[in-house]
Amino acid sequence: MAELKGRDFLKLLDFTPEEIRYLLDLSHRLKAEKKAGIAAGKQHLHECSFPGKNIALIFEKSSTRTRCAFEVAASDLGMGSTYLGPSGTQIGGKETIADTARVLSGMYDGIEYRGFGQEIVEELAAYASVPVWNGLTNEFHPTQMLADLMTIEEQLGTLRGRKLCYMGDARYNMGNSYMVACAKMGLHYTACCPREYFPSEELRRKCEEIAAESGAEITLTEDIREGCGAADVICTDVWVSMGEPDEVWEKRIRDLSPYQVNRTAMELAGEHCIFLHCLPAFHNAGTGIGKEIEKKFGISEMEVTDEVFESAQSHVFRQAENRMHTIKAVIYATLGGKSAE
Ligand code: CP
Ligand code: NVA
Numbered sequence: 001m002a003e004l005k006g007r008d009f010l011k012l013l014d015f016t017p018e019e020i021r022y023l024l025d026l027s028h029r030l031k032a033e034k035k036a037g038i039a040a041g042k043q044h045l046h047e048c049s050f051p052g053k054n055i056a057l058i059f060e061k062s063s064t065r066t067r068c069a070f071e072v073a074a075s076d077l078g079m080g081s082t083y084l085g086p087s088g089t090q091i092g093g094k095e096t097i098a099d100t101a102r103v104l105s106g107m108y109d110g111i112e113y114r115g116f117g118q119e120i121v122e123e124l125a126a127y128a129s130v131p132v133w134n135g136l137t138n139e140f141h142p143t144q145m146l147a148d149l150m151t152i153e154e155q156l157g158t159l160r161g162r163k164l165c166y167m168g169d170a171r172y173n174m175g176n177s178y179m180v181a182c183a184k185m186g187l188h189y190t191a192c193c194p195r196e197y198f199p200s201e202e203l204r205r206k207c208e209e210i211a212a213e214s215g216a217e218i219t220l221t222e223d224i225r226e227g228c229g230a231a232d233v234i235c236t237d238v239w240v241s242m243g244e245p246d247e248v249w250e251k252r253i254r255d256l257s258p259y260q261v262n263r264t265a266m267e268l269a270g271e272h273c274i275f276l277h278c279l280p281a282f283h284n285a286g287t288g289i290g291k292e293i294e295k296k297f298g299i300s301e302m303e304v305t306d307e308v309f310e311s312a313q314s315h316v317f318r319q320a321e322n323r324m325h326t327i328k329a330v331i332y333a334t335l336g337g338k339s340a341e
Pocket of ligand 1: 062063064065066067136144278279280
């Protein structure tokens with residue numbers, strides 16, 4: 001059994017494939033129990049409910065899924081949670097991350113952090129005496145990876161040997177995290193984008209070493225046929241991430257438009273291929289930013305067409321739901337829940 005009690009969850013690089021497998025199995029079990037109407041802590045997992053425990057949720061960037069997933073998971077596990085938003089706290093303004101970590105450790109049993117550089121969440125964890133969970137940094141989005149792997153397993157049955165193609169900015173949190181997740185779990189990873197958007201040499205090398213153990217292959221290509229051909233999973237993400245300046249939109253649209261996930265990309269892969277997106281997605285001009293982009297650049301769809309987003313091959317809403325089950329598993333395991341076995 002994986003011993004995850006007391007561990008931080010900062011990036012998948014810190015976890016063995018067996019530990020990731022354990023978290024996925026626990027997620028499937030927690031989901032099944034929730035669907036069966038068994039609130040965690042009430043029956044099967046009765047030794048693992050956490051009455052009297054509380055968790056702090058620090059969000060220096062916006063969130064719908066991650067925040068809701070942590071809050072619902074905490075509630076299902078019988079815990080309290082406190083949301084600390086991008087404004088209205090002392091964090092960063094008057095109080096350092098190191099001091100914040102020590103203050104919150106005195107009141108809470110776990111701390112979630114969403115923000116900017118990975119070094120910030122690593123520093124928070126170094127100073128905190130309770131588990132720290134990364135709810136997204138510029139470099140990594142590890143809780144999202146568990147949900148994505150879970151969704152792939154639900155749809156395709158297995159992970160090992162599957163081909164996952166990521167189209168878009170492959171050097172940011174989602175691209176980096178997919179490369180690590182695939183290398184760990186034995187999926188073949190392809191980043192399909194202009195060379196400038198390839199992941200860093202350092203991370204690629206690290207992932208290739210991990211992939212040598214798992215049997216995964218890592219491919220970086222500018223060629224859409226090579227990228228999408230025979231893919232089992234095609235995924236993408238917004239072209240401009242939270243915290244990036246508005247000025248980059250024009251260049252991103254120019255550079256990444258050829259890598260839009262559209263009917264051609266999905267047809268290259270074949271009917272069996274599923275589409276995933278961490279969300280939020282610009283698949284129409286129905287949002288504030290979407291409308292501005294349409295007005296300025298004359299496009300109403302960006303990283304994915306509405307047709308693909310709404311198609312039967314798209315599993316984005318199941319993927320979003322799985323954020324909650326997987327985040328519950330991370331909280332549960334790191335705070336010392338009973339074995340899922
Ligand atoms: N996918 C994801 O992290 O969504 P939120 O930004 O809504 O949390
Ligand atoms: N790359 C995106 C992911 C959002 C979940 C961002 O960082 O904004």
